[in-house]
Amino acid sequence: MIGGGYVGLVSAACFAKFGNDVAVVEIDPDRLAALREGRIPIYEPGLDGLVADTMRAGRLSFGADISAAVQGAEAIFIAVGTPPRNGDGHADLTYVHEAARQIARAMTDYAVIVTKSTVPVGTSRRIAEIVRDTRPDLDFDVASNPEFLREGNAIGDFMKPDRVIVGLDEDAPDGGARARAVLGAVYRPLYLIEAPVLFMKLETAELTKYASNSFLAMKISFINEMADLCERVGANVHDLARGMGLDGRIGRKFLHPGPGYGGSCFPKDTLALTRIAQEAGAPTRLIEATVGVNDARKVAMAGRIVAASGGSVRGRRIAVLGLTFKPETDDMREAASIPILVRLAEQGAEIRAFDPVGMPAARPHLPQAVTYCDSALDAATDADTLVVLTEWTEFRALAPGRLAAAMRGRVVVDLRNIFDPVAMQEAGFAYHSVGRP
C-alpha cells in the first residue's frame, strides 16, 4: 500500500484483517514514526484497535522502503493524495506518477499495480506507460479500484461496501484475466457478505468514482437550494426531504441541508469532473451548477450569521461549535468553517471555537484571531451569538437553558439543525436554522 493516509491506512488495515499480508509505505516521516509506534496519525473511529490487532498478528507493517514493501507483493495499491492542482481544478497527479516510478524501480516479479486514489480518466493507462518507460523488462498489469469509504465510518464502509469497483485493462493480452484473479482473491472475504464486485473497463471505473461523488454533491446542493426556498415560502425542509426521500427512486440519504459540502473529496472531485468533461467536449452543466451553488452557499452562510447578529459582527463575541467538515473526523480539508470564519474574522468578530477532535488540524486553516476553547460551554461563555457548524453528537445534548445561562447574547445560528426550534425559543433564543420556520 503506497500511502498511509485516510484511505491507505484504512484499506491496509482492513485488507490485513481479511487475512492478507500488507506492507504500507509512507514518505511523511512524522506519519511513519507515529504508525511504527502504534499511534494513529489521523482520527478515525476504531482504526487504532484494528491497526494494533493486525500489527500484532504480523500481517500489517509500516516502512519507508518501497523495495522491501513490494518484494513478493501480488497487488500494489497506490493510495496517495490527488489534491486539486493550483489554479485550474484538475487533479494534481504528481504524487501518483511519482509513486508509479518508484514502484517500477522497486518491482522484481509480476504484480498488479492498482490505483485506489481518485484519478481522472486515463490515469491507469498513464501509470502503465510510466512503468513501461521506467522498466521495459517488467511483467505487470494495471487496475483501477476507486475507494468509496467515508471518513468517520471508514472501517464499516470498507468491510461492508455497497459495491467494489474494479477496472481492468481489456487491451491486455489476456483481457485483464490475471489482474481480475488477483483482485478477486484480495476481496474474496467480501463474497461471504455478498458485496457486489463489479469488473469493468479501466476508464469506466475511474469515471464511476467521480460520477458517484458528483451525484452525491448534487443531492446536497439540491437540498440546500430547497432549504432556501422553504425559508421563503414557509415550508419545512426536513418534512420535504422525508417526503421526497421515502420514494425509493430518490433515496433518503444526502438530503440534509447545511452550510454547503466540504471535505477532501466532494469539492475537488466535482471540480475535477467538470474539467474532465469540458476537455472531453461533453460538459457536465449540472455539476458545474452544483459547484457554483456550493461556493455561493458558504459565502451566504457567513452573511446569515452577520444578519442574525444585528447586521454587524464587529466587536461581537461569536461562539463556534464544530470546525471539521463533518463529525467523527479530524479532517479540515475544504471545511465550510474555513471560508465562513475567515469572513467573520475580516469583519471584526471575536471568535471562540470548540471542536472535539479537529482543533489541532484546524489551526493552520483558520484566522490567527480564533481562540480555541476547552468545551462547547467554554466557547459559549459570554458569547453574543452561537453558531453550529458541525453536528458532533455531543453538541446535540447541550441543554438550551445551560447555553442561555453561559451566553450574554441570545442569538443562535444553527447551520446543521441540531436543536429543537421550540426548546430554543422557550429558552429565550432568537434561533435561526436552515430551511425550517
Ligand code: NAD
Ligand atoms: P492523505 O493525504 O490522507 O494520504 C496520502 C498519503 O500518501 C500521505 O500520508 C502521503 O504522505 C503519502 N504519500 C504520498 N506520496 C507517497 C509516496 N510516493 N510513497 C509513500 N507515501 C506517499 O489522502 P487520502 O485522504 O487518504 O486520499 C488519498 C486518495 O484517496 C485521494 O485520491 C482521495 O481523493 C481518495 N479518496 C479519499 C477518501 C477520503 O475520505 N479521504 C475517500 C475515497 C477516496
